[in-house]
Amino acid sequence: MILDGQSSAAIEQAASLLRAGGLVAFPTETVYGLGADATSDAAVAGIFTAKGRPSDHPLIVHVAAGIPGTESLSRFAQPLPLFAQQLITAFWPGPLTLIVTRQPGVGAAAAGGQDTIGLRCPAHPVAQALLVACAAQGVPGLAGPSANRFGRVSPTTAAHVQDEFGDGLMVIDGGACAVGIESTIVDCSRGAPVLLRPGAITRAQIAAVCGERVRDPAELAQPDPRASGTLEAHYAPNAKLRLMDARALQTGLDVLGANAAHIAVWSRTVVKSRSQRVLQRRMPDDAAIAAQQLFAVLREFDAGGARLIWIETPPDAPEWEGVRDRLQRAAAA
Numbered sequence: 001m002i003l004d005g006q007s008s009a010a011i012e013q014a015a016s017l018l019r020a021g022g023l024v025a026f027p028t029e030t031v032y033g034l035g036a037d038a039t040s041d042a043a044v045a046g047i048f049t050a051k052g053r054p055s056d057h058p059l060i061v062h063v064a065a066g067i068p069g070t071e072s073l074s075r076f077a078q079p080l081p082l083f084a085q086q087l088i089t090a091f092w093p094g095p096l097t098l099i100v101t102r103q104p105g106v107g108a109a110a111a112g113g114q115d116t117i118g119l120r121c122p123a124h125p126v127a128q129a130l131l132v133a134c135a136a137q138g139v140p141g142l143a144g145p146s147a148n149r150f151g152r153v154s155p156t157t158a159a160h161v162q163d164e165f166g167d168g169l170m171v172i173d174g175g176a177c178a179v180g181i182e183s184t185i186v187d188c189s190r191g192a193p194v195l196l197r198p199g200a201i202t203r204a205q206i207a208a209v210c211g212e213r214v215r216d217p218a219e220l221a222q223p224d225p226r227a228s229g230t231l232e233a234h235y236a237p238n239a240k241l242r243l244m245d246a247r248a249l250q251t252g253l254d255v256l257g258a259n260a261a262h263i264a265v266w267s268r269t270v271v272k273s274r275s276q277r278v279l280q281r282r283m284p285d286d287a288a289i290a291a292q293q294l295f296a297v298l299r300e301f302d303a304g305g306a307r308l309i310w311i312e313t314p315p316d317a318p319e320w321e322g323v324r325d326r327l328q329r330a331a332a333a
Contacts, residue, residue, distance in 0.1 A: 243301030
């Protein structure tokens with residue numbers, strides 16, 4: 001069922017279900033999450049089952065802002081390095097996840113059995129209302145991966161979640177997600193900021209706050225902690241997705257001509273097809289707007305019966321890194 005996120009009664013109902021070990025989908029500014037009590041291994045197991053997700057693939061734990069969030073941090077995380085504290089001050093609430101050293105004995109299932117855990121404080125007001133209500137009922141944080149089947153396109157509306165799981169799942173409706181791609185992930189567990197997943201918060205912004213260069217995973221000798229959304233193949237629509245430059249895209253449409261069918265195109269460059277059966281959408285020139293639209297466009301193409309999705313490769317520019325990352329992983333699936 002879909003409940004109104006503006007209703008305090010709906011928020012309390014959802015918090016009670018979560019306290020009882022149930023699952024609730026909730027909005028964030030990035031994508032919709034599938035939430036469970038992060039301190040209950042049994043509840044978290046329900047997420048892995050519902051998504052068809054491997055139990056060793058860790059989840060991100062969402063915490064409230066303010067005093068509940070401060071208490072949750074100490075519940076889940078060991079003392080943080082200075083640069084992690086600086087990132088929290090600068091970007092929380094917001095689309096930034098920090099991988100930190102986990103407190104023993106809490107959140108083991110959510111962490112995929114690792115000694116580290118991913119923590120985030122979302123900016124969405126409905127997510128915050130739910131997290132505060134949960135904290136008041138003794139649930140300090142919600143494990144919350146994207147509310148979709150494992151490896152598939154992330155949901156950015158309540159209707160997307162319902163399409164994935166049907167009417168049996170409680171979904172809190174908070175409207176369309178403003179950011180549209182998952183949070184930036186920074187590993188803070190190895191003494192320096194390491195970018196594990198790009199997102200709306202860029203490496204330049206992170207470096208400016210930390211006062212030091214952001215590392216890439218390959219630069220460190222130690223193995224990376226496993227983190228959400230970092231598998232080579234992920235975020236995949238049902239159709240086969242291919243990235244190509246504008247010239248190759250137009251050439252492909254020209255070769256197929258009037259016979260082109262079951263193809264969808266998302267491009268910044270205007271391309272033309274002689275077939276009326278090619279579904280075309282214009283990719284925004286602004287990276288943030290493109291990110292907001294990305295997953296909704298892929299779902300639209302699937303719903304339209306596309307078997308091939310051709311997308312113009314995003315620019316090799318810092319502000320496009322998050323969009324480029326999601327599309328490369330979708331193309332690898």
